[in-house]
Amino acid sequence: MNRGMLLVAATAATAFATGVAEAQVTVKLGVLNDRSGVYSDIGGEGSAVAARMAVEDFKAAEKGLKVEVVAADHQNKPDVGSNIARQWYDQDGVDVILDVPTSSVALAINQITRDKNKIFLNSGAASSDLTGAQCSPNTVHWTYDTVQLANVTGGAMVRQGGNTWFFLTADYAFGHALERDTAAVVTKNGGKIVGSVKTPFPSNDFSSFLLQAQASKAKVIGLANAGGDTVNSIKQAAEFGITQGGQSLAGMLVFVNDVQALGLKTAQGLVFSETFYWDENDATRAWSRRYGERMGGKMPNMTNAGVYSSVLHYLKAVEAEKSKDPQKVMARMKATPTDDPLFGKGSVRSDGRKMHDAFLLEVKKPEESKGPWDVAKILAKVPAEQTFRPLAESNCPLVGKS
Amino acid sequence: MFTIFGIPSAALFGQLLLGLINGSFYAMLSLGLAVIFGLLNIINFAHGAQYMMGAFVAWMLLNYAGIGYWWALLLAPILVGLFGILLDRNFIKPMNDNNTKRSFVMVITSVLAMVVITYLGVNPSLGFAISVGIGVVAATLWDRFGPTFVALGDQHVDHLYGLLLTFGMALIIQGVFRNQYGVSGLPYGIPPQLSGGQNLGFMFLPNYRGWVVAASMFVCLVTWFVIEKTKLGAYLRAATENPTLVQAFGVNVPLLITLTYGFGVGLAALAGVLAAPIYSVNPNMGADLIIVVFAVVVIGGMGSILGSVITGFALGLVEGLTKVFYPEASATVIFVVMVLVLLVKPAGLFGRAQ
Numbered sequence: 001m002n003r004g005m006l007l008v009a010a011t012a013a014t015a016f017a018t019g020v021a022e023a024q025v026t027v028k029l030g031v032l033n034d035r036s037g038v039y040s041d042i043g044g045e046g047s048a049v050a051a052r053m054a055v056e057d058f059k060a061a062e063k064g065l066k067v068e069v070v071a072a073d074h075q076n077k078p079d080v081g082s083n084i085a086r087q088w089y090d091q092d093g094v095d096v097i098l099d100v101p102t103s104s105v106a107l108a109i110n111q112i113t114r115d116k117n118k119i120f121l122n123s124g125a126a127s128s129d130l131t132g133a134q135c136s137p138n139t140v141h142w143t144y145d146t147v148q149l150a151n152v153t154g155g156a157m158v159r160q161g162g163n164t165w166f167f168l169t170a171d172y173a174f175g176h177a178l179e180r181d182t183a184a185v186v187t188k189n190g191g192k193i194v195g196s197v198k199t200p201f202p203s204n205d206f207s208s209f210l211l212q213a214q215a216s217k218a219k220v221i222g223l224a225n226a227g228g229d230t231v232n233s234i235k236q237a238a239e240f241g242i243t244q245g246g247q248s249l250a251g252m253l254v255f256v257n258d259v260q261a262l263g264l265k266t267a268q269g270l271v272f273s274e275t276f277y278w279d280e281n282d283a284t285r286a287w288s289r290r291y292g293e294r295m296g297g298k299m300p301n302m303t304n305a306g307v308y309s310s311v312l313h314y315l316k317a318v319e320a321e322k323s324k325d326p327q328k329v330m331a332r333m334k335a336t337p338t339d340d341p342l343f344g345k346g347s348v349r350s351d352g353r354k355m356h357d358a359f360l361l362e363v364k365k366p367e368e369s370k371g372p373w374d375v376a377k378i379l380a381k382v383p384a385e386q387t388f389r390p391l392a393e394s395n396c397p398l399v400g401k402s
Numbered sequence: 403m404f405t406i407f408g409i410p411s412a413a414l415f416g417q418l419l420l421g422l423i424n425g426s427f428y429a430m431l432s433l434g435l436a437v438i439f440g441l442l443n444i445i446n447f448a449h450g451a452q453y454m455m456g457a458f459v460a461w462m463l464l465n466y467a468g469i470g471y472w473w474a475l476l477l478a479p480i481l482v483g484l485f486g487i488l489l490d491r492n493f494i495k496p497m498n499d500n501n502t503k504r505s506f507v508m509v510i511t512s513v514l515a516m517v518v519i520t521y522l523g524v525n526p527s528l529g530f531a532i533s534v535g536i537g538v539v540a541a542t543l544w545d546r547f548g549p550t551f552v553a554l555g556d557q558h559v560d561h562l563y564g565l566l567l568t569f570g571m572a573l574i575i576q577g578v579f580r581n582q583y584g585v586s587g588l589p590y591g592i593p594p595q596l597s598g599g600q601n602l603g604f605m606f607l608p609n610y611r612g613w614v615v616a617a618s619m620f621v622c623l624v625t626w627f628v629i630e631k632t633k634l635g636a637y638l639r640a641a642t643e644n645p646t647l648v649q650a651f652g653v654n655v656p657l658l659i660t661l662t663y664g665f666g667v668g669l670a671a672l673a674g675v676l677a678a679p680i681y682s683v684n685p686n687m688g689a690d691l692i693i694v695v696f697a698v699v700v701i702g703g704m705g706s707i708l709g710s711v712i713t714g715f716a717l718g719l720v721e722g723l724t725k726v727f728y729p730e731a732s733a734t735v736i737f738v739v740m741v742l743v744l745l746v747k748p749a750g751l752f753g754r755a756q
Contacts, residue, residue: 038686041586171730200733204681204690207420208725208732211605215413231587231682239592239608239680241599261682263589298584 026066027324029055029311030094032084032109033124035073038202038227039101041257043124043303045071047099049294050304053287054311063319070094074105081105082112089116095324096121096314099307103127103174113138119326121314123306126226126253127177128389131353135396138326140333142354143306144275146174147389149252150182152273152358152382157220157250158189165250166218167196168209168233170225175201178224178252194218199225206233210240219247226253231261238266255301259375264366267375275358276302276342277378283341299373305342310354313338346384351396355384416605417722423611425718426618427673431691432698432710433622434669437629440705441642441662444494445561447569449695450688451576452667455482456674457683458579461588471593471679478675479668486667490660492541493567498559507544512537527582572689579685587684614676621672622711629707638662697740703753713751 031051033043048071060067070092074081081100088094089112097113100106101124113120114136121140122130128145165186169175175198183193195216197209210233213221221242223233230251237249251258254272278288278299287308291300300308317332318324338346338354346356361376369375391399431453438446459481460474469477496504515533524532592610599608629635641648641655649655674688681687698717702709717736724735743751 036580036585038585040580041584197729199729202690203733204687205420205424207423207611208417208722209729211413211416211420212726214606215410228585228587228682228684228686235682236680239599239610241606241608245606257584257586261587261589261684263591265591266589 024064025324028068028094029096030088031071031098032074033099033101034076037076042255043099043101046295046304047307050308051311054308058315076102078105078108082108085109085112089118099124101125110136110139117326121310124303126174131351132395135351135398139352140348140354141352142310143302146178146181148358148387149273150185151387152360153250154182154185156360158186158191162220163191164218165193165220165222166213166216167222167224169196169198170201170229171198172201175224182222202229206236210237220250221247222250224252231258234262259363264369267363268365270363272361273358274302276305277359309340309342312340351394351399353388357384358382358387412604417726421719421722423615425715426615428698428718429622429711429714430618430673431695432714434666435699436705436707436710438666441638442659444564447565448572449670450692451572452482452670453674454688456671457678460675460678461590461683475675479671482671483664483668487660487664488538490663504541504545508537508541511540527578530578576685585684587682590678590683592679626707694736697736701740701743703750706752709752
C-alpha cells in the first residue's frame with residue numbers, strides 16, 4: 001500500500017515537473033532524407049542546414065522555444081525510413097519529421113505520422129498522392145508535386161506544339177505518379193500519348209529506351225525520372241542526336257544540381273519547373289548566399305528552401321499556440337497565411353497542400369552564364385491556383401469534411 | 403522490312419548493337435576481375451570503386467590540369483593502377499602473407515595523422531588523402547627498416563577475407579569521393595574527334611559508342627594474348643599454380659603478383675575513363691555496376707579470362723534483347739541467367755571444376 005502511494009506521488013511529481021518545463025515549449029525536428037545515395041545532393045545535409053537556419057532566423061531561443069534539429073539517412077528504403085520514424089516518435093521525442101524525398105518512403109512516413117499523431121512536413125517527395133488519395137490531417141506537402149510539375153512543364157511543352165508524347169518512366173511509385181499526372185495534363189490539352197517504357201531504377205544506360213522513344217516518332221520525350229537517371233538520360237539523348245532529330249526532351253523533375261552535373265553545354269535549352277530558384281530576387285539571393293557559406297559554395301534547390309520555409313511556418317504556429325499539440329498546431333498552420341522571403345505569400349490548404357507560385361525555367365547557354373551556379377533563366381511564373389491540383393478535383397477524403 | 407516476334411527487325415538490330423556496347427563495359431570490367439581472381443585469388447570487391455576512380459581521375463585531369471580525354475585514357479589507368487599497387491602492398495599482400503604488422507603501422511599512422519590534420523582544420527577529404535599518404539610512407543619505411551619477415555609464399559588465406567577487405571576499401575573510397583564531390587555527378591564531354599555519329603540505316607550510331615566497342619575488344623584481345631600466349635603470361639600462370647617453385651627458378655613472384663593487381667585495377671580505371679563521357683560521373687557509378695559484373699564473372703567461370711570476355715559481351719546482348727521485349731526485367735535478367743547456369747554448370751560456362 002505504502003509502495004503504491006509512493007508510486008502515485010512520484011508520478012504526480014513527474015507530471016508536475018513536465019508541466020513546469022512545458023512553460024518553455026521544447027520541440028524536436030527530425031530531418032529524414034537520403035544522406036548517402038542518389039538523392040543525397042538534393043536533400044541530404046543541405047536540408048538539415050536549411051532547417052537549422054530556419055531555427056536561427058526565427059530566433060527561437062528568444063521567443064521561449066527550445067528547438068533541437070536531428071538528422072538521419074533513410075537510404076531511399078521505405079523499411080529503413082519507417083524504422084527510424086518509429087524510433088524517433090516513440091523513443092527519441094521527435095515532434096516533426098521534415099524533408100523525406102523518395103515518394104515510396106514519404107508515403108510510408110505519412111501513414112506512421114498519422115497513426116502516432118505527430119506532424120510530417122514533406123519537402124522532398126513528389127507524389128501528389130500525399131495530398132490526394134492518401135492525404136492525412138497530419139501532413140503538409142510543402143514544396144512541389146507531380147501535378148504541379150506536370151502542369152507547368154507538361155502544359156508549356158504542349159502549348160509549344162509538342163502534342164505527341166513518349167515517356168521514360170522510373171519504375172517505382174514516384175515515376176508512375178509523375179507519368180500518370182503528366183499524361184492527364186497532355187491529354188487534357190489535346191495531346192496524345194504514343195507510348196511509354198518503364199526503366200529499372202536506378203539505371204545506367206538509357207540508350208535502348210531512347211532508341212524506342214526515337215522510333216515512336218513522338219514530338220516530346222517525357223523523362224518521368226529524377227537525379228542520376230535524369231542526368232544519364234539527357235546525356236545519352238544528346239549523344240544519340242535525339243534533339244537534332246526534331247524531338248524535344250521534357251525533364252519532368254530537374255533540380256539545379258542536375259543541371260550542374262550535366263554541364264550547360266549538354267543541358268542548354270532544357271525546359272523544367274521549380275517552385276524556388278535561388279537567383280529569383282534579392283531576398284532569395286541573400287538567403288542562398290548564407291546557405292552557400294555553410295555548404296561550401298553550393299546553392300540551394302527548391303527542396304532545401306522548402307524545408308526552411310516549412311520550419312519557419314511551423315515555429316510561428318507553435319509560438320502562437322504556445323503548445324506543440326499536433327492538432328492545434330496543424331489547425332493554426334492551415335488558418336494562417338504563409339509568408340517568407342523564399343516563397344513569398346502563400347497558404348496551406350485543407351488537404352495539406354502548401355500553395356505557392358511555380359516557375360518555368362530554361363537552362364542557359366554556356367555564354368549566357370555568369371558564374372558556376374548561374375544555370376537557368378525564368379521563362380514564366382505560374383500562379384499557384386493554375387499549377388497545383390484544384391480542390392474541386394481532389395480525391396482527398398479530408399476535403400469533403402471541411 | 404520484316405518483323406521478329408512483333409518487333410521490327412531494324413529496331414531489333416539497333417538494340418543488339420546497343421547490347422554489344424554495354425557488353426563491352428561488362429567485358430572489360432569482368433576481365434580485370436578475372437585476371438585478379440585467377441592470378442591472385444582475390445575477389446576484388448573494390449573493382450567498382452576503382453572504375454569510378456578512373457572516371458574521376460579523367461575529370462580531375464581535365465579540370466585541374468587541363469589534360470584532355472586522350473591523355474586521360476593513358477594517365478588515369480596508370481595513376482589508379484599505382485593506387486591499386488599501394489593497396490596491394492599495404493593491405494592485400496600482408497593479409498595473404500599472414501604478416502599484417504605493416505597494415506597496422508599504416509592504419510595507426512594514418513589515424514594519428516588524421517587527428518592532427520583535423521585539429522589543424524584542413525578540408526576533410528584533402529586531410530584524409532594526406533594522412534593516408536603519411537601512413538603509406540611510414541609503412542614503407544617500417545617494411546624496409548623494421549624486423550624482417552620471410553613469407554612462405556604458397557599459402558592462401560580464405561577468399562572471404564580478401565572479399566571483406568576490398569569491400570571495406572570500396573566503401574571508404576566511395577565515401578571520400580562523396581564527401582568531396584557529392585552524388586549529383588560531374589560533367590565530362592565527349593572528345594570533339596568522336597562527336598557526331600553514323601546513320602547505319604537501321605539506327606543512329608554515335609561515333610563514341612563505336613569507339614568504345616572497338617577499344618574494349620582490342621584491350622580484351624591483347625590481355626588474353628599476353629596471358630595465354632606469351633612468356634610473361636606463362637610466368638604469371640606458373641606463379642599462381644606454385645609460387646614457391648617459380649620463385650626457386652629466380653622469378654620475383656611477389657613483384658609479379660603486385661604488378662598484376664595494378665594491371666587489373668588499371669583495366670577498371672580504363673573502363674571508367676571510357677564511361678565518363680556517356681554515363682553520369684558520380685561516386686556511386688561503380689557500386690551500381692559491380693554487382694552485375696560479378697554475376698558476369700560467375701557465369702563465365704571464376705578466373706577464366708576468355709570466359710569473362712565472351713560472357714561479358716553475350717550478357718550485354720541478352721540484356722539488350724530484354725529491354726525490347728520486357729524492359730521492367732532488364733535489371734534482373736542477368737541474375738536469372740546466373741541461376742540457370744549455376745544449376746547446370748556450377749563452375750560457370752568456362753570454369754574448371756576443382
